[in-house]
Amino acid sequence: MKTRFFFLLKLYAAYVVTSVFMKLVFLMYNHSAADFSFTDVLQVLRHGLIMDCSVAGYLIALPLLTTMISVWLPSYKWWRPALLLYTSLIGFALSMIFVSDCALYPFWQFKLDAMALSYLDSPKSAISSVSIGYVLIGITCIIVLALAIFLIQYICVPKKANRCKPLPTTLLLLLFGGLAFIGVRGGFGKSTMNVGTVYFSDNMFLNHAAVNPAFNLLYSSFKAKNFDKMCRFYTTEEADKIYRSAGYSTQSVNSDSLLNTMRPNIVLVVIEGFGGTFVEHLHGEKNVTPRFDSLINEGVFFSNFYANSFRTDRGLVSILSGYPAFPELSVLHFPEKAQSLGSIGQSLAEHGYSTDFLYGGDINFKNIKGYLLSNGFQKATGDTYFPGKTRTTHAWGVTDAIAFDTLFRQIERKPQSYPWFTTFLTLASHEPWIVPFERSGLDKVANSMAYVDDCIGKFIDKLKKTPAWKNMLVIFLPDHGIGYPEGLTEADIRRCHVPMLWVGGAVKQPQVVDKICCQTDLAATLLGQMGIEHSSFTFSRDVMSKGYHPLALHTFDNGFALIDSTGYSIYDLTSSKTLSSCPRESADRITLGKAILQKNIEDFIDR
Numbered sequence: 001m002k003t004r005f006f007f008l009l010k011l012y013a014a015y016v017v018t019s020v021f022m023k024l025v026f027l028m029y030n031h032s033a034a035d036f037s038f039t040d041v042l043q044v045l046r047h048g049l050i051m052d053c054s055v056a057g058y059l060i061a062l063p064l065l066t067t068m069i070s071v072w073l074p075s076y077k078w079w080r081p082a083l084l085l086y087t088s089l090i091g092f093a094l095s096m097i098f099v100s101d102c103a104l105y106p107f108w109q110f111k112l113d114a115m116a117l118s119y120l121d122s123p124k125s126a127i128s129s130v131s132i133g134y135v136l137i138g139i140t141c142i143i144v145l146a147l148a149i150f151l152i153q154y155i156c157v158p159k160k161a162n163r164c165k166p167l168p169t170t171l172l173l174l175l176f177g178g179l180a181f182i183g184v185r186g187g188f189g190k191s192t193m194n195v196g197t198v199y200f201s202d203n204m205f206l207n208h209a210a211v212n213p214a215f216n217l218l219y220s221s222f223k224a225k226n227f228d229k230m231c232r233f234y235t236t237e238e239a240d241k242i243y244r245s246a247g248y249s250t251q252s253v254n255s256d257s258l259l260n261t262m263r264p265n266i267v268l269v270v271i272e273g274f275g276g277t278f279v280e281h282l283h284g285e286k287n288v289t290p291r292f293d294s295l296i297n298e299g300v301f302f303s304n305f306y307a308n309s310f311r312t313d314r315g316l317v318s319i320l321s322g323y324p325a326f327p328e329l330s331v332l333h334f335p336e337k338a339q340s341l342g343s344i345g346q347s348l349a350e351h352g353y354s355t356d357f358l359y360g361g362d363i364n365f366k367n368i369k370g371y372l373l374s375n376g377f378q379k380a381t382g383d384t385y386f387p388g389k390t391r392t393t394h395a396w397g398v399t400d401a402i403a404f405d406t407l408f409r410q411i412e413r414k415p416q417s418y419p420w421f422t423t424f425l426t427l428a429s430h431e432p433w434i435v436p437f438e439r440s441g442l443d444k445v446a447n448s449m450a451y452v453d454d455c456i457g458k459f460i461d462k463l464k465k466t467p468a469w470k471n472m473l474v475i476f477l478p479d480h481g482i483g484y485p486e487g488l489t490e491a492d493i494r495r496c497h498v499p500m501l502w503v504g505g506a507v508k509q510p511q512v513v514d515k516i517c518c519q520t521d522l523a524a525t526l527l528g529q530m531g532i533e534h535s536s537f538t539f540s541r542d543v544m545s546k547g548y549h550p551l552a553l554h555t556f557d558n559g560f561a562l563i564d565s566t567g568y569s570i571y572d573l574t575s576s577k578t579l580s581s582c583p584r585e586s587a588d589r590i591t592l593g594k595a596i597l598q599k600n601i602e603d604f605i606d607r
Contacts, residue, residue: 003158004067005172010156011063011087012180015056016049018149019212022098023048027209029102034205047200048210050186054193055212057184062086064180068173071166083157091150092142094214099142101213110336111195112213113220190396191362195219195335196370202378204339207370220334230328231601233594239602242595247549250535252528252542257508258300259529264473264506266348266526267411268423270319271452272312272430275481276497277488278449285485287439288446291457292476292501299503300511302543306518306552306563307480307496312425313366315479315519320344320423321375322523322540324600327555327573332367337607339374342536344523346376348421351532354378354414358407359425360386360398377423399436400428400452404459411468425479428452445484460503470505475526477501477519491579493568496554496561516550516563517543538603553596562593569593 023045027036063083070079101112186193198210234242276282280293282303308318309325313332317323321341323331331338345355356379363369363382372380383397386406393399398406407424414420428435429452433444437451456476463469477500488495500522517525524540527533534540541548554561559579561570569581569589578585 004071004164004169005176007156007158008060008064008067008173008176011153012056012060014152014156015059016052018094018152019052019055019214020045020049022102023052023209025098026102026105030105030205030209033106034203036203036206040201040203040206043200044206044209047198048212050183051193051198051210051212051215053183054186055214057180058218059090060180061177064173064177068170071164071169071173080157080159084154087153087157088150091148091153092146094149095142095145097214097217099138099145103138105208110339111208111211111216113216113336186364189362189364191365194364194367194370196332196367196373197364199370199373202373202376204374207373216335220336227601227605230326231594231597233598236602239595239598242592243599246551246592246596247547248539249541249545249547249549250524250537251547252524252534252545253547255528255542255544255546257529258502258511258544259473259506260508261471261506262530263351263419264471264504264530265414265419265468266353266421267407267472267474267504268319268344268421269456269474269476270316270423270425271456271476271478272426272428273480273482274429274449274452274476274478274498275484275495276499277481277484277494278446279499282497282499285446288442288450289453291453291460292499295456295460295476295503296501296512298510299501299507300513301502302500302513302515302517304514304516304550304552305477305498305500306516306554306561307478307498308519308554310480310490310496310556312479313368316368316425317341317371318519319477319479319522322520322534322537324520324539324553324596325555326601326604327558327560327597330366331604332371335367335370335374337604338367338371340607341375343372343375343377344526345372345421345423347523347527347532347534348419349376349378351530352418354418354420355422356410356420357381357423357425358385358403358410359383359427360394360400360403361396361425361427393436394428395432395434396427396430398427400426400455401436401458403427404455408459408462411463412466414468416468426452426455428455445482463504472504473502473506474504475500475502475522477522490556490559490561491570493561493563493570493580493582513543515543515548516552516565517541518552518554539600553593555597560593560597562589562596564589564592 027041066082186197195211195216199207201207277284278288280286281296309315313330314325317331318325320343323341349355355377357372357377358381361383363380369380383391386398390398390402393402429448433448435448435451437454439447439450442450478498481495481498520540521543523537524534524542525544528542550565552563558574559572561568567582569586570579571590572579
């Protein structure tokens with residue numbers, strides 16, 4: 001029993017040590033990519049260890065299974081040869097991955113992923129830009145490393161194993177398997193292991209060094225789709241022509257001014273699920289958001305504002321990067337593409353702003369942390385920042401009242417010598433809708449929104465008493481809407497109609513902006529107000545620009561809604577049917593929506 005258990009333990013440790021060693025090799029080989037210190041190396045190893053354990057858990061699965069089987073069979077002489085065959089294949093595969101990752105990083109500047117597999121169809125093209133000598137050195141390194149990894153595994157495999165008691169041995173092995181599984185998923189948190197879990201720095205090279213290339217290859221392979229077949233409705237020329245008719249322009253032309261300062265301190269509050277059906281000013285439920293409704297009279301309210309998607313991870317990308325959401329995929333599942341987007345945080349950081357992100361939940365969820373740190377946010381803070389006893393005050397983490405108080409204290413401590421940009425994502429207005437608050441006459445969903453509304457009111461009340469308020473812009477908008485009242489589906493335009501409100505001492509005067517717009521337009525509109533160039537935000541438009549064309553696109557699970565000055569159409573791509581439209585069905589709106597989706601996916605493919 002001990003022989004089998006310790007064999008698996010040693011093999012698991014060997015995989016972890018091998019991964020750690022290869023991180024050191026990666027750092028040494030690519031040392032010219034960035035300056036780093038010995039402390040940075042230790043940080044890379046420390047943060048990357050959890051992913052190395054995850055990879056080891058995957059690799060140990062088959063040896064664990066065969067070991068359990070061997071315990072119950074009368075003959076187990078096959079066990080050692082089978083293990084040696086497996087370890088030889090694993091040695092070769094790991095060496096291929098590790099060497100390729102080291103060698104390709106200087107050219108690609110991102111970790112080995114599923115895109116590399118596409119070159120297998122044309123290996124001649126893949127090596128055409130390097131010398132024969134370079135290829136031969138690479139092959140030699142692969143062979144040497146494969147032999148080294150195999151030798152390490154060979155030492156771990158027992159030369160013989162005595163007969164043991166099946167039941168207690170199996171129970172011990174199951175315990176080991178359970179612990180390995182915890183390592184595979186990255187612990188006990190709500191989010192499972194993803195690339196962003198190991199990101200820890202605003203230096204992307206150090207983040208990349210912490211990523212295990214075997215995990216990244218596996219992760220990206222599972223997430224990969226045949227993008228070339230997605231949203232292909234027209235020829236490229238036809239799509240371009242239709243797209244141009246929408247008047248998409250990133251320019252700010254004689255924009256109407258909303259602010260009384262060009263460099264305000266900015267607080268961006270992204271409210272979980274805060275749909276327009278809860279806001280009385282948008283003909284929503286009464287007595288749910290009285291504090292928010294009262295603030296509308298003090299700020300700039302965008303009354304014809306729409307969410308780009310139906311999920312938080314997609315909404316964040318639309319808000320922060322001005323990048324459209326897709327019906328069938330989340331950009332955050334593709335780290336190498338997500339890091340190419342840029343963000344409001346990155347643009348502001350380039351103009352002297354300090355940038356940070358606060359969330360009371362698991363910041364690694366859906367690779368959010370990785371996305372933020374790779375796009376200009378100098379600090380991304382999640383639930384582990386908060387005291388332990390507060391982390392379970394909501395099903396998703398730290399309840400909003402506590403998180404808002406933390407946000408306020410952080411703002412109080414910020415120096416006024418340079419500008420700052422803080423983004424805060426709430427979480428309490430989410431299933432299971434349990435909050436430490438009760439307003440009579442409301443169901444639990446509306447009550448959770450009322451709780452967030454109460455938190456917002458108290459937060460603004462405290463900010464108004466600080467000297468910082470005079471130069472502050474606070475922007476409120478949701479990550480997406482929700483299906484409320486019960487039965488509200490994506491076929492109803494109210495599902496994606498959401499509020500956006502700008503308040504603070506930096507606001508010139510209260511007003512209502514009734515132009516049709518959406519989450520992707522925040523980036524260009526905000527940066528345009530600040531006189532900051534924003535042409536890199538290809539799909540973001542300055543709502544206050546004289547050349548703005550009113551248009552909003554919302555996507556959901558294999559469908560979209562297109563809203564423009566003629567009305568709206570909601571279309572299901574699976575059935576190829578219009579779900580609803582106003583004032584009447586419009587083939588032109590459907591055509592335009594399809595063309596925009598096609599242009600969006602073409603841009604995504606090219607990144």
